[in-house]
Amino acid sequence: MxxxxxxxxxxxxxxxxxxxxxxxxxxxxxxxxxxxxxxxxxxxxxxxxxxxxxxFCKSPPVSSLRYEEVISDLNSDDDFNPPISKRCAIASPPSVRLSIPATPKSHSRCFICKRPGPKLIVVPAEARFSAFAEHNIIIKSGTRCCPVHTDASKLKDDALKSANKAESAYVNRATVLELLTKLREAY
Known part of the structure; x- marks a missing residue:
């Protein structure tokens, strides 16, 4: 009814x-x-x-195997990398101050030439890392620039020299960990 x-x-x-x-x-x-x-x-x-x-939101047991058997299986596989879930992502406010030059983060304008444009691209992670490794400049993730300033997933040297830079950068833990991980992989 x-x-x-x-x-x-x-x-x-x-x-x-x-x-x-x-x-x-x-x-x-x-x-x-x-x-x-x-x-x-x-x-x-x-x-x-x-x-x-x-x-009731507790994860169910992995299997009926004993704990020692599961650990020995994990230890025998040297290339095992556990999957990273979205819950484990580190999110923190930018609270670490580094005395490294940093570019301003801009989403609507090119951070190098300050032109607004509909054809801006997000600076790739490889370009941000190479700018840090080669020129000691931190470019924050999500920063945009004109496509003419990039060259095969790398920013041009003259473009980085002409960009405005602050004397220090406030970054979060995720940025620091990302830079350290990439440095470890590169060298």
Whole structure:
């Protein structure tokens, strides 16, 4: 019948849930709920996001192997690099002050000739690293310039000499780690 609302209460905390705040209970979650709470779970029951995240968002075990077997398998593979998830990305405010010249970050104008333009390109990571390694200049990620200033994923020397530079740079941890990693790989 129209106008009749079913009460979708959370099985764990018994709070009425909104449609965007509730999840159906699958078999694994049902088993965990029955282990932890003295409740009965039906097929039509739901759980709120708060309870789901608070109590049940733990990663499942890797496999039925023992811990020593998993570690020995990982240690035997020398080229193993664990995948980097988006949650592990380092994000911090620019708080590290370096006494290295740095160019201003500009998204709407070329950082070298200051021309506005619809055909600006983002300075590639290779060009930013080569500017740091060869000319001791930090170019922040996301900075844009005209395509005429680049030459095969590298910025031209005369363009870097004519660019405005500050005497020091405020960078974040991610920038420092990126520069150190690339230096380690290059040398």
């Amino acid at each position: 129209p106008g009749i609302r079913l009460p979708f209460n959370c099985v764990v905390c018994n709070i009425r849930t909104t449609p965007k705040n509730r999840r159906k209970i699958n078999v694994q979650l049902k088993q965990q709920i029955l282990k932890r709470f003295p409740v009965t779970v039906k097929e039509t029951d739901v759980i709120c996001n708060k309870c789901r995240l608070k109590h």
